[in-house]
Amino acid sequence: MHALKKNRPLRRVVLASAATVSSMVLLLSLKPHSTPAPAVAVPAPSGSAGAVTGTRTVTGDSVQTRWGPVQVRITLKSGKLTEVTAVVYPTENPRDQEINSFALPRLRSEALQAQSADIDTVSGATYTSDGYRQSLQSALDSARG
Amino acid sequence: MGTVFSFDVRGGRPGAVQAALEKAVAGLHRVNEVFSMYRDDSQLARLSRGELTVADCAPEVAEVLELGAEAERVSDGWFSMRYEGRLDPTGIVKGWAAERAARLLASTPGVCGVSMNGGGDVQLLGAPEPHRPWRVGVADPLRPGGLAAVVSSAGADELAVATSGSYERGAHIVDPRTGRSAVTDLVAVTVVAPTLTWADCWATAAFAMGSRAGLRWLESLPDVEGLLITAGDEVRCTGGLAARLG
Numbered sequence: 001m002h003a004l005k006k007n008r009p010l011r012r013v014v015l016a017s018a019a020t021v022s023s024m025v026l027l028l029s030l031k032p033h034s035t036p037a038p039a040v041a042v043p044a045p046s047g048s049a050g051a052v053t054g055t056r057t058v059t060g061d062s063v064q065t066r067w068g069p070v071q072v073r074i075t076l077k078s079g080k081l082t083e084v085t086a087v088v089y090p091t092e093n094p095r096d097q098e099i100n101s102f103a104l105p106r107l108r109s110e111a112l113q114a115q116s117a118d119i120d121t122v123s124g125a126t127y128t129s130d131g132y133r134q135s136l137q138s139a140l141d142s143a144r145g
Numbered sequence: 146m147g148t149v150f151s152f153d154v155r156g157g158r159p160g161a162v163q164a165a166l167e168k169a170v171a172g173l174h175r176v177n178e179v180f181s182m183y184r185d186d187s188q189l190a191r192l193s194r195g196e197l198t199v200a201d202c203a204p205e206v207a208e209v210l211e212l213g214a215e216a217e218r219v220s221d222g223w224f225s226m227r228y229e230g231r232l233d234p235t236g237i238v239k240g241w242a243a244e245r246a247a248r249l250l251a252s253t254p255g256v257c258g259v260s261m262n263g264g265g266d267v268q269l270l271g272a273p274e275p276h277r278p279w280r281v282g283v284a285d286p287l288r289p290g291g292l293a294a295v296v297s298s299a300g301a302d303e304l305a306v307a308t309s310g311s312y313e314r315g316a317h318i319v320d321p322r323t324g325r326s327a328v329t330d331l332v333a334v335t336v337v338a339p340t341l342t343w344a345d346c347w348a349t350a351a352f353a354m355g356s357r358a359g360l361r362w363l364e365s366l367p368d369v370e371g372l373l374i375t376a377g378d379e380v381r382c383t384g385g386l387a388a389r390l391g
Contacts, residue, residue: 118280119280119292119295120153120279120280120281121151121267121279121281122262122292123265123266123267123281123283123284123296123306123307123308124282124283124284124293124308124310124335
């Protein structure tokens, strides 16, 4: 999990704005020893759910990380997040594969759990990669927008 | 590694909210420039090396150092702005900056609620919509993807939820009696208090104290509740925490 950590300056700001909901993710190099909570910007129950019916699949931006690009695809049913899949992730060496076999199911589970518990955000220690998070955020932003 | 800040702002005109978000983001960048200990040229790094005095620095530096000194007093040194003998207020800056950004957003006309998550520490202001409080999941450190609790902002106009975990150990969590990394039986401490600046400091301090002393100390603080999870998967909480769960 520690290999998922990276130390880099602010690279990208994801900014989304809807009529009543705005969400944003950015990176700061303030606290290098902590791992951020999942940016599970769960689509707000009131914000977009009413407008969206049926199943939609949205692919997030490809986000460059130290180990290679990461890209996440989400599936929404009636505005609810039902699946999160990493479609692109680093696999170049056995270490990558080891990390991914551990981290990706965990990241997916965090995203889905946050939504199923009907919560707005999550506090606490998690081991989420920035790349995964950013791509997930961009997919959620696109789905909402 | 960087910290992710995510905002959820409810109400207000989109244009005004967008402008406030940009201002809040600019404020966070500025904080990073001034306070980062990982940039040799930041004011804090230079202050720490004795190249600047507090008076030479941005006014926020004095403000943060004063808050940090208070946190050191209240926590009997378990929260500390020193690391390896050097001034390093990193432990208070993130919570303080996130709280400040949340307040800036909440002051935008028409905004009824703000949820600001800075690296897993959350400041809630107002409510997302009438008759619905903010709900914050507390990640279960021993069950990946699971939640140990859900905190509700019902009845509170401002509420912060900050978690300190074993992932932080070693760097900034130091036993003031030994000057070494704190030996703790805890894997995570979540503190619920009105403001994030303090919730974050108290979580750090209680984590370093360990479950017995940490729980006792959190009980002694007014308007502060805590949830402590030990490495043995025991959960301990302050008497008033139940009223904040939902």
